[in-house]
Amino acid sequence: MGEVINSSIEGYKDLLKSFIETQDERSLYGVEMMSKSFLKNNILPEEIVDMHIQALEELYPELSQEVKHSMNFLLEAMISYGIKQQEIQSLKEKQFAIQSEISVAAKMQNTLLKTEIPQAKGIDIGAISVPAHQLNGDYYHFVKGKDDTIGLAIADVIGKGIPAALSMSMIKYAIDSYPEESMKPNVILENLNRVVERNVDPNMFITMIYAQYSPRDNKLRFSSAGHEPGFYYNAKENKFTELKTKGLALGVLGNVQYQEYMLEMKPGDMVIFLTDGVTETKDQGRFIETQEVLDPIKKYKDLSAQEMVEHVFKYFEQLQDFKRRDDFTLIILKKEV
Amino acid sequence: MGEVINSSIEGYKDLLKSFIETQDERSLYGVEMMSKSFLKNNILPEEIVDMHIQALEELYPELSQEVKHSMNFLLEAMISYGIKQQEIQSLKEKQFAIQSEISVAAKMQNTLLKTEIPQAKGIDIGAISVPAHQLNGDYYHFVKGKDDTIGLAIADVIGKGIPAALSMSMIKYAIDSYPEESMKPNVILENLNRVVERNVDPNMFITMIYAQYSPRDNKLRFSSAGHEPGFYYNAKENKFTELKTKGLALGVLGNVQYQEYMLEMKPGDMVIFLTDGVTETKDQGRFIETQEVLDPIKKYKDLSAQEMVEHVFKYFEQLQDFKRRDDFTLIILKKEV
């Protein structure tokens, strides 16, 4: 550092001299550039003041004692600022370390949560899940049973970030261990509720919908654990209705029973499941209305299910000026015509 | 901010005046305190220089133009330093947010990993697990079967921090879903290996020992997935031997078979399981030798198993000057005399 200062003091002195003589903007531009390079070389502000004193003394050997003393005083005032500046280096290193941990964790999550959207005759499925930051606290998952039944889970862990990601991996493994195709949605939720309740502390909970679609009878059976209600689109009447359900979020109480709901999907009908990251979209500071959630869905309803979810996501992304405050998950099931 | 400066300029001027007149240390102590309070109020260094100029001009109305110009030049040089200082503030806020996420996650982990050390006649068990930082990438777990068999898992996820914590919660839930008491250690590892291999990317793996102690025949059966070898203490011969095992770490290959090992525990015998956070203790920069891991174990071998693990932990904590670089887990089983 000493060397950088020594080789710079001449440059600083020249610029200072030229500025004192002419007050030109060029010298000030010069000192701006110089100051940035000092900063990059970790020169502290008290060292700048010291350099200034030296330059002044060399330029004006007859400089008054008062001014010299005053500059020493100013130098003293800069010491705390120098300490502060050194802090930033160590802060940045810590930040960098933790950021790379989070990136690795996010990559892991992607591997972990990979779920293939099942192909099944008669039903077209689209799904998208985008975290607000790097780690996702939303979860969705598909499974195709031996009898062609399609199992579908959509969940939202309370909160975001690292704690949510941890809870979410719990759900993932718990679900993985069930012979899902043979279990009813309400039973799956009842089991999951026990796992969550046992393993997570009481102020942490998870909302979830578990649904099963059977291509044999075109019926969708589902249960909800306090999750954001989905929508049913009746093609014949061209009408959307909210899927009202009852059921406590997972992890709130130990022994909860969930109700099973059922609906029949006729050609052209759709079912939409989502997390509150979709409905809590903010348009210029205000939350959108239920009706407005359906706007882009109506708009894109003739596209394929996957195109639909992607377009709807982009629509909301733009609406809230690319600032996501919550994880966003949207699943659409379309009964083919 | 403007107000803070205005009310401070008088104080600054008084101190400056007193210093110019007497060059006393008291004024410098005063400006140090003042400078700290400026910093706390987010006053930027260019504002300090500005205040200095104003104070000088008021004290010396006849101040030379050269000095005035020179001070304006110095002020210009401080602008980049002011920007840097503001950056520190915003970095600290981010740091704080992420730190509180990690604290919540660590609390969750504690709830998640709570495992009770089983009470069983004839065997005394001690266990300790301390993360290097807040989140633990080591894991241990006990389960007591209906036939009084004690199941024991000890694992180390490659890496530390957030990604390790995520992987670890996977192991926890996978294990939770097995009917452990009826499964042999090698079969448990083979199943876990499939889960890990399927869910985690290839450069992420987990080492683990799964062991079962049966009080009926005093036999310990165990299998290892690339885990740090444990030790067996033969009381009669007063001798420690390393428990050499074969077996690939979990998650490396898809279909791995593990070998089962068996040893009989006679009164006074001990078995020690650990993670590499214990053996990779550094004493003044060098890794300790295997022999040295046993030093404190020998030293405390007449204490109860739980007292032993705690004393051994403290011993190593001191040895490496309280700087833990890896998660530390130690389990001791003592056959009672």
Add this chain to the structure above:
Amino acid sequence: MKPQSSCVRIQKEWDIVGARHVARDMAKELGFGIVDQARIATAVSELARNIYLYAKSGQIIFEKIDTMESKGLSIIAIDSGPGIADIGQVMQDGYSTSGGLGAGLPGVKRLMDEFVIQSEMGKGTKITTKKLVR
């Protein structure tokens, strides 16, 4: 009477100094103190250097704000350069260490009272900033 607005083309390094000069003069006339004069000049320096280094050419438009409610300086930098791919990233602290296109923009935001950036890949960038006399 002094002009209420001014436009400086940025094509060579010397133009950066010219833009700073205009900025400082207008700031002085508006009654900004020397600290704010220096901050405005530094912000303009940063905007102009970005144009000079990455967009090759562009302009900076200065306009005095002098209404009943507020008094200050509006500075708009426009170029038809390559544009900024990820504005969010550029505006992050710490990114600035990279020293590339837009590296100084978080600093400009801190130096000024208002800061809006619009950019389109291949089309260019428009940065609108404002500083008010307090």
Add this chain to the structure above:
Amino acid sequence: MKPQSSCVRIQKEWDIVGARHVARDMAKELGFGIVDQARIATAVSELARNIYLYAKSGQIIFEKIDTMESKGLSIIAIDSGPGIADIGQVMQDGYSTSGGLGAGLPGVKRLMDEFVIQSEMGKGTKITTKKLVR
């Protein structure tokens, strides 16, 4: 000949100024430049204020280092105060914002070249620091 070492008791706030004074004088004699003089004085200030505020009483021992290999100042602060429970936490950046016992110690570490802290609850704290003339 000037003394090679000196000891300042810290009991009242005024003693902080006394300790700074001794530190600056010795630093000057040893040939430290004005920046380092100021840094040493600030470090001593911090150490002395910690004693004054939290340990009520203690002392600061100054010793000149003047050997063939190195020249500098050794400063040791000893008190029999409450001690610091979690040294790791106190030495973390950001903790300093709390303003409590030991809050300024990371700063002292930065101002000096060497810094060792030992502390026992209920017994007191010893901080050994050193700065060398470059």
